[in-house]
Amino acid sequence: MAHWLMKSEPNEYSIDDLKTDKIEPWDGIRNYQVRNMFRDDFRVGDKAFFYHSSCKVPAIVGTMKIASKAYPDPTQFDPASGHFDPKSDRDNPRWLLVDVKFDRKLKRPITLKELKEHPALEDFLLNKRGNRLSVFPVSGKHWDLILGLE
DNA sequence: GCCAACGTTGGC
DNA sequence: GCCAACGTTGGC
Numbered sequence: 001m002a003h004w005l006m007k008s009e010p011n012e013y014s015i016d017d018l019k020t021d022k023i024e025p026w027d028g029i030r031n032y033q034v035r036n037m038f039r040d041d042f043r044v045g046d047k048a049f050f051y052h053s054s055c056k057v058p059a060i061v062g063t064m065k066i067a068s069k070a071y072p073d074p075t076q077f078d079p080a081s082g083h084f085d086p087k088s089d090r091d092n093p094r095w096l097l098v099d100v101k102f103d104r105k106l107k108r109p110i111t112l113k114e115l116k117e118h119p120a121l122e123d124f125l126l127n128k129r130g131n132r133l134s135v136f137p138v139s140g141k142h143w144d145l146i147l148g149l150e
Numbered sequence: 151g152c153c154a155a156c157g158t159t160g161g162c
Numbered sequence: 163g164c165c166a167a168c169g170t171t172g173g174c
Contacts, residue, residue, distance in 0.1 A: 007172090030170095031157080054172050112173080130155050132171050 004048035015062040038070040059109035068099035
């Protein structure tokens with residue numbers, strides 16, 4: 001089973017929103033690397049960290065499970081959506097998403113600051129300068145270590 | 151609001 | 163295929 005980290009801006013969609021919704025399509029991804037990971041590497045049952053980005057205290061705030069295989073993101077065909085992509089073809093959709101299912105909130109947020117300061121997390125992708133991916137893999141070692149900080 | 155980093159676009 | 167211009171991400 002693989003582990004992932006997925007970023008969301010909490011004023012757009014937060015861990016509490018997912019706790020309420022239980023299960024939700026992770027839509028709006030418009031990055032080819034992430035699209036390819038969804039398509040090739042994501043499996044139902046994989047676990048993922050829910051990370052709050054672009055907010056007052058960026059932090060890992062919970063965990064979730066991947067609840068579907070990758071399928072076309074409907075927002076790419078919706079002109080009213082901010083994620084509309086006029087160049088995407090219905091017969092060959094450009095953008096995919098996966099459904100995610102709420103697992104649990106962490107007892108406390110594990111902040112970006114704390115993650116950056118941890119000596120054993122030097123090569124954690126979130127800490128890598130220039131990493132702009134909003135979804136990326138987390139090693140089992142890092143997954144356990146981060147949960148151990150809780 | 152700034153800006154570093156990096157992806158995408160499009161002219162040539 | 164190169165690369166300048168532009169857009170986006172996301173921490174600070």
